[in-house]
Amino acid sequence: xxxxxxxxxxxxxxxxxxxxxxxxxxxxxxxxxxxxxxxxxxxxxxxxxxxxxxxxxxxxxxxxxxxxxxxxxxxxxxxxxxxxxxxxxxxxxxxxxxxxxxxxxxxxxxxxxx
Amino acid sequence: xxxxxxxxxxxxxxxxxxxxxxxxxxxxxxxxxxxxxxxxxxxxxxxxxxxxxxxxxxxxxxxxxxxxxxxxxxxxxxxxxxxxxxxxxxxxxxxxxxxxxxxxxxxxxxxxxxx
Numbered sequence: 001x002x003x004x005x006x007x008x009x010x011x012x013x014x015x016x017x018x019x020x021x022x023x024x025x026x027x028x029x030x031x032x033x034x035x036x037x038x039x040x041x042x043x044x045x046x047x048x049x050x051x052x053x054x055x056x057x058x059x060x061x062x063x064x065x066x067x068x069x070x071x072x073x074x075x076x077x078x079x080x081x082x083x084x085x086x087x088x089x090x091x092x093x094x095x096x097x098x099x100x101x102x103x104x105x106x107x108x109x110x111x112x113x114x
Numbered sequence: 115x116x117x118x119x120x121x122x123x124x125x126x127x128x129x130x131x132x133x134x135x136x137x138x139x140x141x142x143x144x145x146x147x148x149x150x151x152x153x154x155x156x157x158x159x160x161x162x163x164x165x166x167x168x169x170x171x172x173x174x175x176x177x178x179x180x181x182x183x184x185x186x187x188x189x190x191x192x193x194x195x196x197x198x199x200x201x202x203x204x205x206x207x208x209x210x211x212x213x214x215x216x217x218x219x220x221x222x223x224x225x226x227x228x229x
Binding site: 048059091095102107110 | 118149151156157158161164205214215218220221222
């Protein structure tokens with residue numbers, strides 16, 4: 001059973017461009033979480049999605065950021081018109097339908113904005 | 115809202131010795147889950163150990179154990195017989211039991227292991 005997959009692992013964008021980060025949860029997992037880790041900081045929750053639904057987006061900036069988890073395909077975190085402050089590592093985690101204790105993390109995408 | 119505090123930005127330990135990483139948290143909930151995650155230079159988040167608040171017994175996983183003090187809202191991680199591969203960032207995390215809730219992380223402790 002493959003783990004949580006994220007791609008790309010590294011992404012470089014210039015200011016004003018768009019960044020698309022992809023997350024494929026573990027097989028059988030229908031809950032996806034996105035976290036952001038700024039340099040020398042812990043992970044901060046951004047958004048929680050189930051298939052085709054955003055459940056909690058309280059940690060996501062209101063502007064320029066959006067997320068989706070379609071019925072088919074990976075979850076996408078989209079950042080429009082990136083700025084230098086968006087440079088960070090973005091982690092995806094997944095958990096199955098049933099409420100269990102832990103979340104399983106992907107390897108992260110490191111976004112660098114030039 | 116829950117908060118997690120790790121008061122030690124950096125720690126170091128001699129190989130084969132024991133080290134304890136501190137974590138405190140603030141919550142009004144009576145039931146919850148606590149975790150320690152390890153983040154090596156690869157940046158992969160690896161679950162080290164978890165504790166359910168309703169369990170009085172401290173969790174143990176091989177060389178890793180916790181000291182869970184519910185009244186004090188303290189959740190420290192003890193690493194015994196430290197190995198070079200233990201060098202990493204360690205994050206303490208809290209999770210509410212209600213539904214599939216997100217994790218709340220502390221800022222982390224960077225552990226160095228000295229040969």
